[in-house]
Amino acid sequence: MNIEEFLSEDFIWLNEPVKSQLDVFEKVFTKCQDKGFVSGEFLEKIKEREKVFPTGLQLDGYGVAIPHTDPECVNKQFVAVFTPEEEVMFKRMDDSNAEVNVKIIFVLGLNQPHSQLAMLQELMVLLQDKEAVENLRNTTDKKQMIQYLSDLSKQKQR
Incomplete structure (x- = not known):
């Protein structure tokens, strides 16, 4: 599987000013619903799932999150990429009582x-590659983000 087939410039936010994971979810939902990629219940379902099954990951010196929800909320498959201007707090996947400040978020709409x-x-x-994550985090161009993720994916599949 290559991530490139699920990426679109429409669903990439770079250095976006948001205050919370809810802000992230609302921005992704609004754009995806406008484009017909998700149903109206996507926002509530992703918020509910994140409460029950948190998706924050503390990796080597940085945090990431990979929120996703029920397949029936997704009309067309996508992967949204979101780099917030300031880190956003998510609960940790491996310990829902702990929090992680996240630098990059991949919202899966599959x-x-x-x-x-x-x-x-x-x-x-x-995401195990710290240098790659830092490069993703610092990318300022949507086309460059897609190309970089595609190249990384192909390298890791070898």
Whole structure:
């Protein structure tokens, strides 16, 4: 699976001024719903799922999050990439009582169960590379973000 097939400049936010994960979810939902990619219940479902199954990950010196929700809320598959201007707090996947400040967020809008698992696995491989994550975090151009993620994905698949 190559992440590139799920990426679009429409669903990439770089250095975006937001205060919370709710701000992130609302921005992604609004754009995705306007484009017909998600149903009206996507926002509530992703918020509910994040409360029950947090998606924040504390990796080597940085935090990331990979929120996702039920496949029935997704009309067309996508991966949104969000780099907030200031870090955003998420609860940790491995300890829901702990928090992690997140620098990069991948919102998965996938409606095939195997796609969701495969994409999570691919992202976990990519996110182990601290230098790659820092490069993603500092990218200021949407086309460059797509190219960089695509190149990383192809390198890691070798």
